[in-house]
Amino acid sequence: MPTDAQSQAIRALSDLGPLRVWSLLVTVFGDLAPEQPLDGPTLSSIMGAIGIKPEATRVALQRLRSDGWITSQKQGRTSQHSLTDIGKRDSAAARPRIYGAPEAMGGGAYVILTQDARSDLDPAQFAQIGQRLFMCSDDTPLPVGAMQLAPMDLPSWLGKQIETETMRDAYKSLHAVLMDIDAELTDITPTPLQTAVLRGMIGQAWRRLARKHPDLPRAAHSPDWRGHDCRALVTKLLTRFARPDLDAIKAA
Numbered sequence: 001m002p003t004d005a006q007s008q009a010i011r012a013l014s015d016l017g018p019l020r021v022w023s024l025l026v027t028v029f030g031d032l033a034p035e036q037p038l039d040g041p042t043l044s045s046i047m048g049a050i051g052i053k054p055e056a057t058r059v060a061l062q063r064l065r066s067d068g069w070i071t072s073q074k075q076g077r078t079s080q081h082s083l084t085d086i087g088k089r090d091s092a093a094a095r096p097r098i099y100g101a102p103e104a105m106g107g108g109a110y111v112i113l114t115q116d117a118r119s120d121l122d123p124a125q126f127a128q129i130g131q132r133l134f135m136c137s138d139d140t141p142l143p144v145g146a147m148q149l150a151p152m153d154l155p156s157w158l159g160k161q162i163e164t165e166t167m168r169d170a171y172k173s174l175h176a177v178l179m180d181i182d183a184e185l186t187d188i189t190p191t192p193l194q195t196a197v198l199r200g201m202i203g204q205a206w207r208r209l210a211r212k213h214p215d216l217p218r219a220a221h222s223p224d225w226r227g228h229d230c231r232a233l234v235t236k237l238l239t240r241f242a243r244p245d246l247d248a249i250k251a252a
Contacts, residue, residue, distance in 0.1 A: 005184040006194055010050060012177045013201040017170070017208060021052055021060035027204040029070065029083055030091040030098075032196060032246065040079035042250045049197045097215065098207050102232045106217045108138035111149040118143070127162035127214050135162060137215045159222030162213075170209055171226040177205070178233040185240075192244035199241055206234045 028046060029038060047057045061081065064070045069087040072079050083091060096104075114121075114132045121143060126134040135158075142148055181202070190198060209227070218228045 005188060006190060009181045009185065010197065010201055012180065013205045016173055016177060016205050021056045022063045024200065024204050025060050025064060027207055028200045029087065030094065031199055031203050032243065034083060034088065034091050036246065037080040037082045038246065040081065042246060043081060045193055045249065046196050046200065049193060050201065098203065098210060101235055102228065105231065106215050106228060109135055109216045109220055110138055111135055111151055112142060112146040113149060114143060115145045123213065124211055125214055129161050135214060135216060135220065154217065154219045158220055159225060162220065163222060163225060167209065167213065168225060171230055174205055174209060175226040175230050178230060178237065182233060182237060190241065192248035195241045195244045196249050199238060199243065202234060202237055206230060
């Protein structure tokens with residue numbers, strides 16, 4: 001049985017925003033089973049512990065199968081779910097952005113100047129700061145025809161230009177929840193199943209924010225931006241709650 005602190009942590013993470021079951025499954029597969037099958041009973045145990053009903057999980061699995069992201073097959077009476085090549089590729093591409101250590105992320109930024117006004121650039125990679133000016137991380141491929149500029153420093157007003165109040169508030173809320181989890185679960189050793197649930201919910205709450213904007217240096221943001229602090233806490237907590245073996249989850 002989960003402790004009151006663990007139950008409270010799951011509730012707090014769930015309350016941060018709408019919990020889309022298919023997206024949660026993307027997080028669970030990417031974290032726990034990027035290269036091996038995840039059997040139906042184990043997946044049901046994880047989702048059930050989060051409070052997801054079996055029918056909701058079935059619908060989400062069907063969506064991911066239709067999208068070509070997972071494949072399912074029967075072994076006896078048990079279903080085995082695995083990432084397809086597309087799922088593995090997408091998970092591998094997202095992994096550095098989601099699980100990258102703080103010291104390895106947000107190292108530098110470029111400003112790019114486009115030939116014409118652009119509305120087709122991905123806001124997860126390019127933050128607009130002017131009619132034809134965008135900021136991106138220093139490892140982002142340039143759009144065709146764009147000119148790259150390397151700023152010598154990042155002015156204090158820049159954060160308010162590239163941030164939205166919604167994202168600032170979302171990171172503040174996530175930071176508060178992660179701080180509570182860090183404090184309340186310090187001396188608690190969860191079971192493999194509880195660990196899988198905690199990792200899935202922490203990863204999902206972080207992933208839904210981290211993939212909405214470019215990975216820029218702290219200096220590019222306003223002082224009350226908590227994105228970098230959240231990454232540090234996510235890294236700390238996922239290190240503490242190390243990824244459990246699937247067989248250990250199954251045996252729990």
